[in-house]
Amino acid sequence: xxxxxxxxxxxxxxxxxxxxxxxxxxxxxxxxxxxxxxxxxxxxxxxxxxxxxxxxxxxxxxxxxxxxxxxxxxxxxxxxxxxxxxxxxxxxxxxxxxxxxxxxxxxxxxxxxxxxxxx
Amino acid sequence: xxxxxxxxxxxxxxxxxxxxxxxxxxxxxxxxxxxxxxxxxxxxxxxxxxxxxxxxxxxxxxxxxxxxxxxxxxxxxxxxxxxxxxxxxxxxxxxxxxxxxxxxxxxxxxxxxxxxxxxxxxxxxxxxxxxxxxxxxxxxxxxxxxxxxxxxxxxxxxxxxxxxxxxxxxxxxxxxxxxxxxxxxxxxxxxxxxxxxxxxxxxxxxxxxxxxxxxxxxxxxxxxxxxxxxxxxxxxxxxxxxxxxxxxxxxxxxxxxxxxxxxxxxxxxxxxxxxxxxxxxxxxxxxxxxxxxxxxxxxxxxx
Numbered sequence: 001x002x003x004x005x006x007x008x009x010x011x012x013x014x015x016x017x018x019x020x021x022x023x024x025x026x027x028x029x030x031x032x033x034x035x036x037x038x039x040x041x042x043x044x045x046x047x048x049x050x051x052x053x054x055x056x057x058x059x060x061x062x063x064x065x066x067x068x069x070x071x072x073x074x075x076x077x078x079x080x081x082x083x084x085x086x087x088x089x090x091x092x093x094x095x096x097x098x099x100x101x102x103x104x105x106x107x108x109x110x111x112x113x114x115x116x117x118x119x
Numbered sequence: 120x121x122x123x124x125x126x127x128x129x130x131x132x133x134x135x136x137x138x139x140x141x142x143x144x145x146x147x148x149x150x151x152x153x154x155x156x157x158x159x160x161x162x163x164x165x166x167x168x169x170x171x172x173x174x175x176x177x178x179x180x181x182x183x184x185x186x187x188x189x190x191x192x193x194x195x196x197x198x199x200x201x202x203x204x205x206x207x208x209x210x211x212x213x214x215x216x217x218x219x220x221x222x223x224x225x226x227x228x229x230x231x232x233x234x235x236x237x238x239x240x241x242x243x244x245x246x247x248x249x250x251x252x253x254x255x256x257x258x259x260x261x262x263x264x265x266x267x268x269x270x271x272x273x274x275x276x277x278x279x280x281x282x283x284x285x286x287x288x289x290x291x292x293x294x295x296x297x298x299x300x301x302x303x304x305x306x307x308x309x310x311x312x313x314x315x316x317x318x319x320x321x322x323x324x325x326x327x328x329x330x331x332x333x334x335x336x337x338x339x340x341x342x343x344x345x346x347x348x349x350x351x352x353x354x355x356x357x358x359x360x361x362x363x364x365x366x367x368x369x370x371x372x373x374x375x376x377x378x379x380x381x382x383x384x385x386x387x388x389x390x391x392x393x394x395x396x397x398x399x400x401x402x403x404x405x406x407x408x409x410x411x412x413x414x415x416x417x418x419x420x421x422x
Contacts, residue, residue, distance in 0.1 A: 011330070011334075039289070043290050043293075046283075047289060047312070050146070050148075102391070
């Protein structure tokens with residue numbers, strides 16, 4: 001798994017945060033599963049442990065993980081995360097709508113085209 | 120913690136380090152960047168107690184470092200041209216540093232040599248530049264010191280070796296609170312690795328900040344203004360560091376935080392604008408340019 005993309009201009013802690021959010025939401029990491037220790041993830045990614053710590057703090061702030069003193073970090077579970085993801089998707093949709101408006105594209109046209117897409 | 124206060128060092132009439140006041144916190148990676156001849160190496164040599172300051176003070180864990188063997192035992196300095204004894208092998212250099220550093224871990228040193236594929240019985244002078252560099256860094260990390268000072272840290276190391284060295288730092292920081300202090304020409308290395316950076320220019324410190332703070336204070340914006348009047352209106356409102364125009368598209372470096380910048384551009388007529396991520400390189404160039412020709416670069420009307 002490659003977490004850090006060095007061509008990506010975003011700070012590394014943000015990349016780590018995003019990567020783990022995706023893993024948790026997709027169910028690759030299950031509720032109450034233990035996160036890798038700061039030390040082992042920092043070594044695996046060859047990065048500063050403080051950067052990993054910062055990413056974990058951010059994940060905890062956003063409710064994706066919780067800390068048990070002396071034992072480490074664990075994945076949170078439940079509806080809260082889906083609520084969070086719903087909010088994120090809504091923000092992405094809003095950004096797309098804004099982009100369409102900036103370019104003078106009628107949103108109903110976008111929806112029409114999206115309907116024609118097949119997975 | 121290492122603190123310097125109004126540190127000064129001159130060689131003849133050249134002032135290599137000029138009034139540098141800095142703090143390097145425990146358990147953090149501090150990165151020094153600067154133009155060639157900015158005084159980075161001199162600064163590290165002062166920290167290591169190799170050079171005696173002409174003025175000012177250096178405190179390592181609240182004690183002066185000059186002529187202080189107890190504090191020096193907790194600090195290992197890897198200069199850019201690390202000295203190996205003539206004909207010495209890695210094994211012999213290990214024995215030498217084990218005699219100097221009470222916490223030197225010989226078993227770990229030998230294990231690391233094996234992992235890095237370095238023959239401990241070969242003469243170091245036959246090594247390539249990169250292998251010499253690796254040997255020096257392994258000696259440093261095996262010494263078990265709290266502080267590890269590295270000049271031109273990754274010089275001569277291939278990408279795989281860089282990665283391995285960074286992994287070593289990560290492990291020792293998490294396990295025993297190693298505090299690396301490094302210089303590098305590769306700003307991307309510094310940017311990715313360091314908690315805090317100091318920017319040296321012509322011997323003086325230009326700024327010392329955490330990287331997030333550094334980025335917050337400056338924004339890069341790509342914009343197409345709706346009209347000349349809109350352009351003038353914006354330029355009169357914000358502090359502009361640099362402004363490059365290619366066709367209709369302008370790239371402007373603004374000294375402000377993200378919200379202020381966004382508000383300023385929203386308030387005028389634009390066809391399009393986007394705030395782009397700023398690299399350390401861009402911050403570095405804009406800050407050092409600003410020093411060279413004070414005032415000329417700035418085109419703002421504020422302050």
